[in-house]
Amino acid sequence: MKYKYWFNEIEGLGNVAKNKLIDLYGSAEGVYNEFKSKEDWSGILNANQVENIEQARKYNLDLKYREFASYGESMVTIEDDEYPRDLFEVYDHPYGLYFLGELPRASDEMVAMVGARSCSAYGKSMAAEIGYTLGENGFVVVSGMAKGIDSASHVGCLDAGGRTVAVLGCGVDICYPAMNKNLYHRIIENGCVISEYPHGRQPLAGQFPSRNRIISGISKSLVVVEARKKSGSLITVDFALEQGKDIYVVPGRITDKMSEGCNRLINQGASIITSSEDFVQSLMDVNLEHINLLPERDNLLRNLTPQEREIYALVDYYPTSLNTIIDNSDMNYLEVLSIIIGLVEKGLISEKFKNQYVISENTY
């Protein structure tokens, strides 16, 4: 293990070069013991890299490894059986991955979910609902633990009692964004957070696109929820296409800029998700019955007065201002206010911003 850690931590050596060295020597231990700088490395390593390896061989392996062991992190490399098989399809797959928690088993079917960080209540609800349905049916949801869609997907899956994997763009000891602290610990308990970056590595902008290739790489298929025209999620889609994964997209309204990227993907031939059950069914080839995830909510909706129903119909997944609601209803101004607060009290709608209301997000 100490050789693997040593090999993974050699500076200035890319994933491709590392993988080639392993092909040649068979293992990290082999590299450590048998590496000869005198040989002709042209085509595989340049002079600097050879020098780096020579330098690295002088380190005290045991000391370095003890330090790593004290972090409490685990590591998996391409030499191990637990290494996600699907990742081998990725051209520059990382030699080693650090993780906290429990790696998914080879039999687990993984579905990646990506989307915008600043998302609407609609996107959040859809991500949570799809995550929930996937988790409930034994799929492992893979995402990036970012704000917005990523978090909602993880949360949905965890709420269903499913297992989920978060691929980070920083060291696994760092929770980024920090507001997801709770989620981070939940994920470690019911799945794992993994990263190719070493302990203590800060979240740097350049590291995020490359973690996206892992998100798509370890998954069988990719779900996109709310992506703008130039969204970072589309980078993941490109990786997934390169890797030959299936792309599924949650459509948005054509006027909605937040789903512009999604709608374009559909236009380009991505599969459309019409409901979370249909989607999961298509992955499993069995019939799923529609499960009512929030029976209480339906009860509440059934028992609304006609006036309340009229106002509720005016509220959307996108923030609607109180002024608009007042203008669009025939009711008296004060009546509307009192109905709105009544609906907030019932938990059917929530105040997204000052006097702007959306249908409550915690719907599955």
Added chain:
Amino acid sequence: MYSCINTAVLYGIEALMVSVETDISDGMPVFDMVGSLSSEVRESRERVRTALKGAGYSLPVKRITVNFAPGNVRKTGTGFDLPMAISILAAMGVIENDDINQMIIVGELSLNGEVNGVNGILSMIITAKERGIKVCIVPAVNAKEAGLVPDMKIIPVQNLNQAITFLTKAQELETGNDNLNDKAYGDDVSDEVREDIISDDKYDFANINGQKMLRRACEVAISGMHNILMVGPPGAGKTMIAKCIPSILPDMTPEEQIQISKIYSACGLFGEREGLINHRPFRSPHHTITPNGLVGGGSVVRPGEISLANGGVLFLDELTEFNKDTLEILRQPLEDKKVCISRVSGNFTFPADFTLVAAMNPCKCGYYPDLNRCHCSDRSLKNYRNKLSQPLLDRIDLCVQAETVGFMDLKNIGMSESSASIRQRVVEMHNLQKDRYKLEAFNFNSQIPVGMLEKYCALKGAEEKFMEKMYDKMKLTARTYHRILRVARTIADMDGSEDIQIKHLQEALCYRAMDQNFWND
């Protein structure tokens, strides 16, 4: 010879009596001035010397000593020139007038002997009146302002010679202001001036269409003198609405009129009006204002914008563009309704009983949470949110969203309820509150202390249960809860209801204060 003349110095917004004593005696020919003088008072020596020469009097070749008593008060301002000149002339024996001790003389001299105006005349005359003084010699430009104090004989002078003539011959000057005193507190004049302000149709609620919520919130705010914050995208008419607010403010009482007039006079903003300031002030400082400019201060301590807005409205447009430190200073005056300023020159307490009206955009680009239009990053939203502290937001009772007006609303300009009829209701509400709180130390619902909420904003069983539920649901805090109760009290009053009902609480909850969580997901 010795002489003594009364004058006054402005100290904050109040005036203190000062006597100018002159002694001319044999000795080395020097002109000495003593009595804790600031540099502008020291400079008056040269102005007085030249002005006296121009009037035909040269200073005697003797030892001249001028003392300003009391010696422990720092003398600032330029109003000492005229009293000093008169005092010297009296000491020279040019002026011999037995009534001179019953007069107060104020004015700045220019080199050619003309008398220029000074700030704070109103406070000085009021102080003089309290000391039993009957005659005031004031600069002609300040005559109208001075004439507002009843039972005072005002002698406006344009130059030094007129003052000398009056004092030597005790001759009535052609003042042209004989009827000034009749107008003091005069209702006729008040109405005319008020008409000027109110009939400014540009800013009438009749011209605001749509915006039902904003209109209603403004009425609630002014009825209970609650602070209000408007949040909305650019072009939603926040500033326009704010400018309409003065048109629904009720009249000021005579005491309030004197107070605000004194503040304006002290700041040199009184101008050439015919009567006391009788409309409630509306101050709208630019967001580059400094802390001293907002609350008052300076080496010669002057009231700031919050005192100039006393009894009226302080409008802070683009609240988030203000310097954060400047805004945080507002916290204490918002609670205490006055501000204490401590400087080396003394401690000053200025009234600051204003209603805060503020407007802001929801984010830097102005369109949050409409993600189709808002492209602010998380960091930018966070920075924007951090410009306002929760303690400050919590002090603003009402917060409403303003929205861009649709075309149909634009078309029907002038069809809405006019300011005059809203104002009528506001006046009724104010009277009701004054009557209810006549035994208390406060006047309005917004000022009910926490300890008295039980008495004036008691909730019945169902209402209390409702609030208990909403307290958790809306994540209220103790302070926001109390604010909601006060606003609900005002809404209940407007509804003519003795008890606060659930519908009143519901409306108050709609207007509840801005919450920093609104910017989080």
